[in-house]
Amino acid sequence: MGKDHIRTAAVTTRGRRLRATLLALTAAGAMLLTGCGSNGESDSPDGSKSRNDATGPLPAPAYPSGSAQGEQNGEQSGEQQDDEGREFAPSPDYLSTFALDVDTASYGYAKRTLADGRMPDPSTVRPEEFVNSFRQDYERPDGNGFSVTIDGARTEDEDWSLVRVGLATRADEEDGERPPAALTFVLDVSGSMAEPGRLDLAKDSLGVMTDRLRDDDSVALVTFSDEAETVLPMTRLGDNRGRVHYAIDSLEPQSSTNLGAGVETGYATAAEGLRKGATNRVVLVSDALANTGDTDADTILERIEDNRREHGITLFGVGVGSDYGDALMERLADKGDGHTTYVSDTEGARKVFCEELPQNIDLTARDAKAQVAFDPQTVEQFRLIGYDNRQVADEDFRNDQVDGGEIGPGHTVTALYAVRTKPGASGHLATASVRWQDPDTRTPHEESGQVEATALERSLWNSSDRFQVTAVAAYFADALRQGDDRWPRLPGSLPLNELESRADELADSTEDKAVRELADAIEAATRAER
Known part of the structure; x- marks a missing residue:
């Protein structure tokens, strides 16, 4: 059974030993190191603590007796179930570790599918990508790295709460300093891209983006259908914008989709x-409906492994089309040290390629991972919502050879947990830590924050607007x-019609267009469900 399923903790002598071990881990977490901002401890607006001291790798954390690591050393325990008869991890494990993810393609594609009057395939729905599609109000650090914010609220389900772990990078100042960008656009020109809202949308967006990039930025253009072709080698913009526009404008849809050849030629x-x-980044724009050549993400990535690893070239996937190969694009981005988004109209495309350009091309952190340690004295069960494909072994949190997520400026990452607390729980609830490497020097850094059980005293629907949106x-x-x-x-879940009402109220109170679109999407799902 995976760590992403519900876990349990029993009040036993083992539990007391676990607490002693975890308290040692928490004490170490309070001294975690980072390479940006000022030293010392500060309070977040919600009362959570964030520690920012120094930098350098720390020893791997100790693991509680009875954890997955403990079982590997010979401990065994029987399968258990929660109150509703659902199976969960067979042994207490108070650590949750995952690679950071800022993908939003799952939510974008769900909106497109619902707008077409269809319910999305459940296998394409990734909750973390829904959650990370909305603006958050987390405090941001001054330099590269992360701030850590933790808060929570009680659900209407007895003893269950939602705990939100929020990580934020520095603001993306469009006119601020950033390294020059060398972008290789790999553009799908297969026959399926002839549908309105695919190749035409990509060409329009790339044309606008070309005018927004700086003179010291560079652009290359690769196309693929049944074969791949380098239409434009890496070209410094400067006085060459006309040449780039000509290459973009000349693109026309052709035949089949050899995505593997496109990615390989692009790299x-x-x-x-x-x-x-x-x-240096490869930007793949495609409906990801591969039907020729290599169609497996792992095989495709193996062929470009040297360029990906040796040169640090990352992948940014942009999905288009009413039919979309979600699984292939998501795996390519996850294993290609990048992230994905999905666009369905001109406004969305221009937002990705223009308004959000800094966060989509620049990097402030490589191989970023998070680990949340729950306190066995206050927490009985927990479940990470989503991140199913991003799980990392607990012992690999500080193993810098293990892949994490690549994060840019202006990004926020939200991990939401369903947490069941013990009766009368008080005191320390959890400590969240994030570890990343400097994008240039590969120097590791850490930052942590912690939260008390008192953060769960308020009810969910009386919490802040942004928490409710999450x-x-x-x-x-x-x-x-x-x-x-x-x-x-999930504990406290609501039927679609009630969710629609909640979203509608939040759209009015936040005056946020994205929240209004969320309410419209839920309304479309309510209609499609009937």
Whole structure:
């Protein structure tokens, strides 16, 4: 049984030993190190603590007796169930570790599918991508690295709460300093891209982006259908914008989709035009409906492994089209040290390629991972919502050879947990730590924050607007995944019509267009469900 399923903790002598071990871990977490901002401890607006001291790798954390690591040393325990008869981890494990993820493609594609009058396939619904599609109000650090914010609220389900772990990078100042970008666009020109809202949308967006990039940025263009072709080698913009526009405008849809050849040629082109001191990134724009050549993400990535690892070239996947190969694009981005988004209209595309350009091309952290340690004296059960494909072994949190997530400026990462506290719980609830490497020097850094059980005293629907938006997004994803028996309902879940009302109220109170779109998507799901 995986760590992403519900876990349990018993009040026993073992539990007391676990607490002693975890307290040692928490004490170490309070001294975690980072390379940006001022030293010392500060209070977040919600009362959580964030520690920011120094930098350098620390020893791997100790693991509680009875954890997954303890069982590997010979301990055994029987299978257990929660109050509703659902199975969960067979032994107490108070650590949750995952690679950071800022993908939003799952939510974007769900909105497109619902707008077409269809319910999305449950297998394409990833709750963390729904949650991370909305603006958060976390405090941001001054330099590279992360701030850590933790808060929570009680659900309407007895003893269950939602705990939100929020990580934020520095603000993305569009006019601020950033390294030059060397971008290789790998553009799908297969026959399926002839549908309105695919190739035409990509061409328009790339044309606008070309005018927004700086003179010292560089662009290359690779196309693929049945074969791949480098249409434009790496070209410094400067006085060459007209040449780039001509290459974009000349693109026309052709035949089949050899995505593997496109990615391989794209990375080769990026490596040939590699710029030291620049952000070198491959931007894949496709419906990811591969039907020729290599169609397996792992096989495709094996062929470009040297360029990906040796040169640090990352992948940014942009999905388009009413039919979309979600699974292939997501795996390519996850294993290609990048992230994905999905666009369905001109406004969305221009937002990705223009407004959000700094966070999509620049990097402030490599191989970023998070670990949350729950206190066995206050927490009985917990479940991480989503991040199913991003799980990391607990002992690999400080193993810098293990892949994490690549994060840019202006990003926020939210991890939402369903947490069941013990009766009368008080005191320390959890400590969250994030570890990352400097994008240039690969120097490791850490930051941590902790939260008390008192943070769960308020009810969910009386919490801050942004917390409620996070909850509605998670509950919406939860409702859409109910066609898949692998995922039990979240505590406090609401039917779609009630979620729609909550989202509608939040759209009015936040005056946030994205929240209004969330309410519209839930309304569309309510209609499609009838």
